[in-house]
Amino acid sequence: xxxxxxxxxxxxxxxxxxxxxxxxxxxxxxxxxxxxxxxxxxxxxxxxxxxxxxxxxxxxxxxxxxxxxxxxxxxxxxxxxxxxxxxxxxxxxxxxxxxxxxxxxxxxxxxxxxxxxxxxxxxxxxxxxxxxxxxxxxxxxxxxxxxxxxxxxxxxxxxxxxxxxxxxxxxxxxxxxxxxxxxxxxxxxxxxxxxxxxxxxxxxxxxxxxxxxxxxxxxxxxxxxxxxxxxxxxxxxxxxxxxxxxxxxxxxxxxxxx
Amino acid sequence: xxxxxxxxxxxxxxxxxxxxxxxxxxxxxxxxxxxxxxxxxxxxxxxxxxxxxxxxxxxxxxxxxxxxxxxxxxxxxxxxxxxxxxxxxxxxxxxxxxxxxxxxxxxxxxxxxxxxxxxxxxxxxxxxxxxxxxxxxxxxxxxxxxxxxxxxxxxxxxxxxxxxxxxxxxxxxxxxxxxxxxxxxxxxxxxxxxxxxxxxxxxxxxxxxxxxxxxxxxxxxxxxxxxxxxxxxxxxxxxxxxxxxxxxxxxxxxxxxxxxxxxxxxxxxxxxxxxxxxxxx
Numbered sequence: 222x223x224x225x226x227x228x229x230x231x232x233x234x235x236x237x238x239x240x241x242x243x244x245x246x247x248x249x250x251x252x253x254x255x256x257x258x259x260x261x262x263x264x265x266x267x268x269x270x271x272x273x274x275x276x277x278x279x280x281x282x283x284x285x286x287x288x289x290x291x292x293x294x295x296x297x298x299x300x301x302x303x304x305x306x307x308x309x310x311x312x313x314x315x316x317x318x319x320x321x322x323x324x325x326x327x328x329x330x331x332x333x334x335x336x337x338x339x340x341x342x343x344x345x346x347x348x349x350x351x352x353x354x355x356x357x358x359x360x361x362x363x364x365x366x367x368x369x370x371x372x373x374x375x376x377x378x379x380x381x382x383x384x385x386x387x388x389x390x391x392x393x394x395x396x397x398x399x400x401x402x403x404x405x406x407x408x409x410x411x412x413x414x415x416x417x418x419x420x421x422x423x424x425x426x427x428x429x430x431x432x433x434x435x436x437x438x439x440x441x442x443x444x445x446x447x448x449x450x451x452x453x454x455x456x457x458x459x460x461x462x463x464x465x466x467x468x469x470x471x472x473x474x475x476x477x478x479x
Numbered sequence: 480x481x482x483x484x485x486x487x488x489x490x491x492x493x494x495x496x497x498x499x500x501x502x503x504x505x506x507x508x509x510x511x512x513x514x515x516x517x518x519x520x521x522x523x524x525x526x527x528x529x530x531x532x533x534x535x536x537x538x539x540x541x542x543x544x545x546x547x548x549x550x551x552x553x554x555x556x557x558x559x560x561x562x563x564x565x566x567x568x569x570x571x572x573x574x575x576x577x578x579x580x581x582x583x584x585x586x587x588x589x590x591x592x593x594x595x596x597x598x599x600x601x602x603x604x605x606x607x608x609x610x611x612x613x614x615x616x617x618x619x620x621x622x623x624x625x626x627x628x629x630x631x632x633x634x635x636x637x638x639x640x641x642x643x644x645x646x647x648x649x650x651x652x653x654x655x656x657x658x659x660x661x662x663x664x665x666x667x668x669x670x671x672x673x674x675x676x677x678x679x680x681x682x683x684x685x686x687x688x689x690x691x692x693x694x695x696x697x698x699x700x701x702x703x704x705x706x707x708x709x710x711x712x713x714x715x716x717x718x719x720x721x722x723x724x725x726x727x728x729x730x731x732x733x734x735x736x737x738x739x740x741x742x743x744x745x746x747x748x749x750x751x752x753x754x755x756x757x758x759x760x
Contacts, residue, residue: 369581376547376575376652377595378568387594391585469585469626 257439265439266446273428273440277447280416280425283340284408284455287347292404294348295355296397302356303363303389313360320353328415337420346415351404358400362393395470398463405455413448493561495650495682496523496546501555503541503708514707515541519555521701521710525649528676528683530693531701532739538708539686540654546684547575547652560649571599573650574643578658580635582627588638589614589623595645613641616675633664640675651676651683657692666727669695673722690743694735695722702742712742 239259246258302309328346335342374384416426432440501519516538531539544550548564559567592610617637657665693700704711
């Protein structure tokens with residue numbers, strides 16, 4: 222009941238925007254290659270569902286594959302940076318600087334390195350995009366631990382390994398998950414942008430380009446809708462995992478979301 | 480480390496804490512040097528309750544951390560149960576309670592108390608029994624499955640005390656444990672700590688900046704002064720082991736409070752010479 226009440230305003234606003242969009246396009250008789258009507262988009266979404274969901278699945282595989290590679294590498298480097306000061310002082314400034322680089326710019330290079338026809342080339346673009354926020358946030362989580370908790374563990378003569386598993390890793394979880402939520406959105410963006418640079422046709426990026434080139438804008442919009450649904454589902458999944466992994470966190474407490 | 484070479488086990492009736500000419504200098508960047516402690520002589524006998532009191536910067540927390548083996552002294556000798564503090568720490572000879580309860584928020588109350596036992600790989604059944612006994616001691620049994628944030632500040636600090644006692648250490652080191660609590664809670668906690676002390680016979684070293692707290696709890700009050708941190712005077716409280724709310728209205732209680740206050744007010748004097756003045760009453 223409270224849940225319904227919470228989401229009701231957003232639901233009403235969403236329907237109102239769609240209605241306004243539909244109405245304005247009809248009233249001013251805007252051509253569909255300028256701006257498609259929601260009803261046209263929905264019609265295309267239903268009609269082409271087989272093609273766009275198959276393309277969506279392929280894009281999703283690239284995004285998830287890249288996300289996994291990027292997250293694994295990011296966490297591994299973060300653990301190394303926590304363990305060895307040399308890694309932290311030598312590598313982190315470079316990594317921070319590198320993260321400012323617009324990474325999609327390397328997509329054509331990745332396409333060459335890892336074969337443009339292989340999904341691996343798109344995964345590599347995604348993994349590079351995902352790597353930096355995950356790594357930097359995880360390092361922060363692992364190192365910016367409440368010093369009194371470290372002192373507590375030292376007073377109990379805990380070994381470094383026990384401090385890592387007992388304090389640093391649990392304390393880093395909130396940082397890790399906030400990075401993972403950002404990364405899951407970036408992964409989908411990265412995959413689609415990498416697809417724009419060429420490769421197999423049965424993916425969202427290429428489908429959108431092709432339909433747009435043919436002035437089939439409702440089809441392009443329908444594919445964008447698929448991408449959005451996948452993106453939202455992705456985010457919700459990560460949030461669910463977060464909830465299961467750290468039920469203790471402040472953000473999970475009853476009423477904390479209001 | 481430049482301190483005593485004795486690393487052996489407790490021999491006979493070793494003092495709980497034995498400090499001689501103990502000093503600690505923090506080397507800052509460049510030529511910055513902070514003399515945190517200078518020439519500390521202090522003996523704590525087993526089962527004693529000793530408070531360290533003094534203004535901020537007098538090194539009382541530093542002294543506690545030296546005793547706990549969390550910091551290394553730069554001069555003098557220091558033995559805990561006849562061992563180096565480092566060895567005493569590895570032997571889990573002491574439990575520590577900080578100003579903040581420092582509970583791990585991802586663990587339930589029960590599992591926070593179990594933490595020290597987990598670190599030494601105590602089997603689960605024993606861990607559960609031990610944690611239950613400790614929670615019973617601090618009267619928090621029904622909160623065992625709560626999360627730390629669901630507890631009040633005073634209750635959190637009681638969990639921290641239960642955790643410190645989980646390994647049955649001979650020495651309890653407490654660093655302003657009630658500093659963040661309101662006055663009412665504070666007095667109740669003092670009563671509880673006294674009960675735990677009489678029931679368990681632990682040696683307690685207790686850092687505080689509250690004069691009534693130090694006097695109410697301690698067998699002896701060590702008054703310290705800053706820049707450099709040193710012992711100004713050691714005052715025997717002499718209120719007997721049984722203390723309750725009536726003690727707070729006892730004539731002797733006020734006398735000792737006055738004595739501690741005067742020792743704290745004494746103006747800074749150059750170090751060396753006579754540091755331990757007789758109590759002038």
